[in-house]
Amino acid sequence: MGLTLHYHPLASYCWKVLIALYENDTPFESHVVDLMDEAEAKTFRRYSPMGKMPALQDGAHGRTIVETSVIIEYLDRHYPGPTRFLPEDPEEALRVRFAERFFDFYVQDLMSKIVTDKIRPEGKNDHFGVEKARAELATAYDAVEARLPQGMWPEREDFTLADCAALPALFYAGKVQPFAETYPKLAAYYDRLARRPSFKRVLDEAEPYFKLFPG
Ligand SMILES: N[C@@H](CCC(=O)N[C@@H](CS)C(=O)NCC(=O)O)C(=O)O
Incomplete structure (x- = not known):
């Protein structure tokens, strides 16, 4: 028995791992999980x-293995391919880890806060939390643009x-808080990444599900 990825084709953290798998053509079976289905969610x-x-x-x-950072590092260690995800040089690896954490916490998670608020039941919206997420997302864009720290x-x-981490985070963040016109360096970075065949494959597979994306 080999690798099986339990995922959903629309979920941005799942894209992060799919991109890593497709980069190296790593063989795996896929199993789509519907977390809205109580029995499936319990099994999962x-x-x-969590x-x-x-x-x-x-x-x-x-x-x-769970947690996308750990999954990708696991793949890099146990199923290495031509694309290595962490540089050998420890200082460089530190920078890569920092950027990955940054995109997860300050782009992906904030984007997710904004998106998931759109599907909350009526009267349960968190306007203050969304406003804060939008402000922090702008700060994150500023930081990437200026390469700070x-x-x-x-x-x-x-x-x-x-x-x-950056690709799915920026894809979805750009939908809820566009950066293409106002952050030229960030936009150029995203455009370069978005040309990867691994990402095109992820997008093609997600296409039938995009109608479920709120807003
Ligand atoms: N820190 C986790 C985050 C994973 C995560 O938030 N996944 C989302 C899908 S993009 C999820 O499962 N959300 C379902 C929920 O929160 O109930 C990781 O890196 O794996």
């Missing part, structure tokens, strides 16, 4: 106790863990 929690997607089941090693951003042409 056996793999991912109910967060994706989860990567590795039959060969008899274990299931100084010396912490990886300046690399190769494709890394940080880029796996």
